[in-house]
Amino acid sequence: MSDIDDKIVLKHNESLASSNLSDHDEINEKSEKSEKSIKEFLFLDKPFYRYGFINLLNFYIFLITISSTCNGYDGSMLNGLQIVETWEKNILRNNLGALSNGTTFGGFFAMLFASYISDKFGRKIALAVGAILIIIGAVLQGASYNYGFFLAARFVIGMGSGIAVASSPSLISEIAYPTHRDICTALYNSCWYLGALIAAWVTYGTHFMTTDYAWKIPSYLQGILPLFQLALLYWVPESPRFLIRKGKIDKAKAILRKWHTGNDYSDRATALVEFEAGEIQAALALEDSQAHSSYMDFLRLPSYRKRLFLVVFTAFFMQLSGNGLVSYYLNKVLDTIGITDANSQLKINGYLMLYNLVISWFTNSMVHFFKRRTLFLASLSGMLVCYIIWTILSARFAIGGYQDQSLAKGVLAFIFLFYFCYNAGCNGAPFLYVTEILPYSHRAKGLNLFSGLNNLFIIYNGFVNPVAMDAIEWKYYIVYCCILACEVVIVYFFYVETATYSTLEEISAAFGDDPDHIVANSPEKVVFEHKETV
Structure with missing residues (x-):
């Protein structure tokens, strides 16, 4: 952190109007009581x-x-x-x-x-x-x-x-x-x-x-x-x-x-x-x-630079893990395995979307049972394995003169398996993770960046994927195998686990912050003052 730190002092609006809660133990005790209170209220x-x-x-x-x-x-x-x-x-x-x-x-x-x-x-x-x-x-x-x-x-x-x-x-x-x-x-x-x-x-x-x-x-x-x-x-x-x-x-x-x-x-x-x-x-x-608060904080402050990296990379693996090929250009993928009949392609598209809907609803409804980083690693690793086998089968099918239909069916099966892995960790969990790593003061700004980056990567999918598929066909899958391998490594070494923390100040501590941006989960009205110390 820089020499100038933002300090948020919690004050009660009524009985504690003249008292500052600057002691961390007192803040944590207040947060724990608030969490206990909300559970007691639910009936x-x-x-x-x-x-x-x-x-x-x-x-x-x-x-x-x-x-x-x-x-x-x-x-x-x-x-x-x-x-x-x-x-x-x-x-x-x-x-x-x-x-x-x-x-x-x-x-x-x-x-x-x-x-x-x-x-x-x-x-x-x-x-x-x-x-x-x-x-x-x-x-x-x-x-x-x-x-x-x-x-x-x-x-x-x-x-x-x-x-x-x-x-x-x-x-x-x-x-x-x-x-x-x-x-x-x-x-x-x-x-x-x-x-x-x-x-x-x-x-x-x-x-x-x-x-x-x-x-x-x-x-x-x-x-x-x-x-x-x-x-x-x-x-x-x-x-x-x-x-x-x-x-x-x-x-x-x-x-x-x-x-x-x-x-x-x-x-x-x-x-x-x-x-x-x-x-x-x-x-x-x-x-x-x-x-x-400013967008420049994401560049000025070390802990916010790390948050910015996580926002950017989460948007990256959400859109550029090979899923864009099937989402927008399934017909070109099916062409590479000899399924060129329009009726068959449209049926496969319909069955795949039904399958994805069921799997995503099931996996996203279970998201609170798993740690975020663990979910990302399992999802990306599974996608990598599927893509490697998918690439090998596509290559053998092409080298064999597009004759062995068992290889084509194998590719189709791994497309479905790939989407199981994608839906398990890269469909709904990224929205939760990005929300958790951003402090309240910068959450809207961070989510706006996340949305813009998603659109930016979608543009890449729209312009590059069809050209690459027409030019090199199945060989283009190798690019995504390499990307997925890098994604697994980066998530393993650089991602912060958030599911193990119950309060915002604890998550901030995981980024090396003092408990700056505290969400006051208090049933009483509170006011926040900003103080700057040199």
Whole structure:
């Protein structure tokens, strides 16, 4: 750390207005009591599915996750459209990479104002704006008659998706029942496969058509899920955090009481509502006290440079571990093993997305049972083994003149095994990990960087992968074998384990910090002061 350290002094707003809690033992004792308190307040004595208000809340959370289906639908639809002759003849006359990344370009543009809309007007308004833009983009996409029109429509879709995605994870974490937050957050990204599954079977059903409707119908249907989301969005609860930020404390407490206690007015239920509202006010006070935080801190401070490295590399292995080949260019991968029939390729795409959806839902629902670093190592090591065998089988199949169908089936089996390993550690866990390693004052900035880096690596997938696959075919797999091997080594030597720490100050200590950025999990109102010492 530098000679100038940021010190956050915790003060009670009422009875301790003149006292500073600067002693670390006292802070840790306060945190432990707070954690114990929240557990005491939770009063669900039966399985969660036996509570009607929890079931309805989880349905609304599922409704929010529809935002993540857009990109999944998009990638799977493009996989299918590359096999549709009328689309290739009328639309795909130029660079496939630009079309693949059309939505990514729109997402980059949306980053300029997505967080502003969410913070200024609310999470629900941002979701509504995003859904409307996706619907408009889908209509324009279906009405396209040339490459430029189709690309522009995809830009609009990406812009809408970028606005919706910027708000969706926040809203989920801010309205979910306290003990369900980690699973709900992890499951958010797994719904990518729900969109992919729908697109896979829609394109399979329409590819038999000989008219432009073979690609127009899937294009129009990209707006169906956002339309469903928009139709029911009115009943989704707004973020209590946003409401408290706007001074609507009573309204926020009413939402917490309705969705976390089932409108129970017992002393225990009231204690939970007051605790959560107080916790939000404490977090907002900390946020205000850290308004001076800057992106430059990620370069200026040693511990933040390490965090920045972990954010960058987590985005890297999430997108550039070979998964981009199958996600957007499955047809080219299948061509290398002799599966060139359009009907067979579309069926495989549909089965793969169904398989991925089930596996990702299962693995992400179990994420709290495993350590983060251990999960990453197991996932990446499994992917590496699968890719090596996949490459060997592809090479033998090509050298043998594309005749041995048992080798082709072996490659197909390892594609499915590869995705089991990917979904186990690289689908939902990265979002949890990045959130955990970032202190509260820099969390929004770090997540914004994480999102931008994901889009940047997706652009690489869109432009480089199809060119490389056309040029060197199966030999391109060797590149990903090397990348995966490096990823395993880097995670093993440089990644910090976060699952073993229960409080934010403990995680900060793992990076060599003093307990600077403390989240005050106190049921009492607190204020945070910033002091700078030389």
